[in-house]
Amino acid sequence: MATPHANVPPANLEGKYIAILVCWLLGNGCLFSWNSMLTIGDYYSYLFPLDLATSGKGGLGTFIGICVISGAFGVADAHVQGGMVGDLSFMRPEFIQSFLAGLAASGALTSALRLITKAAFENTKDGLRKGALLFFAISTFFEFLCVLLYAFAFPKLPIVKYYRSKAASEGSKTVSADLAADIGVLQAEEDPKQLERLSTKELLLLNIDYALDMFLIFVLTLSIFPGFLSEDTGSHSLGQGL
Known part of the structure; x- marks a missing residue:
């Protein structure tokens, strides 16, 4: 149930800039796991050489398993992106813009992180594997951080509370309520099919x-x-001296 002041905008839009920052981080998080799977290609090449079907180091079963997991990451990413866009569409345009900017920055950040983790173990024994594991560990930590931000920090911001309560009061809880809010209850009663x-x-x-x-x-x-x-x-190569 909406509070008496649910439709009153918060003074000075408290939490606006924090929300923009969180949206940017969430945009990164949406693609971080997917990009992590892609930028670790050098480690995959080491595990699964071209003669995989006969004597590949990683084994055919492991290779197929990773392919399935990669596909699951893609499906999960599609659902998360769709859900985030739907949620932020009820709020300020800056939130969507920041979220999409985070998506764009995710590729650059994961690539930079991979270069750093690979260089850190370049001259050590089994360095490629250690760098890959560190890379995955950091990526996993960041994903959990994004989950916590969206589940606990983002909903507590005053500006987010305002827009979510405003959307709920306008009928965004169900599809039928959405349509009724747009076309009007009287019109809907005259033509019930419009609410289907x-x-x-x-x-x-x-x-x-x-x-x-x-x-x-x-x-x-x-x-x-x-x-x-x-x-x-x-x-x-670029020739001698380069």
């Missing part, structure tokens, strides 16, 4: 152009990284 929830197929057909755009964007992106960049194209 669309199926996944119907939603896809209504937004097929956006879905196709997203599909092509990800096909192009993943074809370049890690697709093309992971290929072994031989040894190259």
Whole structure:
């Protein structure tokens, strides 16, 4: 139940800049695990050489298991991103912008972290494995930190409380309530079909152009990284003295 002052904006929008920072961190967290799986390619190459089917070091079963886990990471990432965008859409535009900026920065941060962890153990015995384990440990810690931020810190910010209570008071708790808030209860009573929830197929057909755009964007992106960049194209150099 909304409080009497639920629709009154908080004075000076308390917590706005903290919320923007948290959204940026959450954007990083959404792609951090996925990017971690991709940027560890050198360690995968060491574990699973090209003769995997016959005498690969890692074993075929382990390789298939990692592929399944990688796919699960992708599915989880899609759900998390969709949920975050839906949640932040009820709030200020700056929150969405910060979240998307965090997504963009995630690739650079994971790449830098991988370089640091790899360089730290470069001259030690079994250094590649140690660097990879440290990299995964830091990535896992950051993921748990993001979960705690979203579950406990983010909801307690006054500006977040305000927008969530405002969204709830306007009917965002259910799909039917959302539609009723948009088209009006009287109109809905005259035509009950307008409150019917669309199926996944119907939603896809209504937004097929956006879905196709997203599909092509990800096909192009993943074809370049890690697709093309992971290929072994031989040894190259810039010549003598470079």
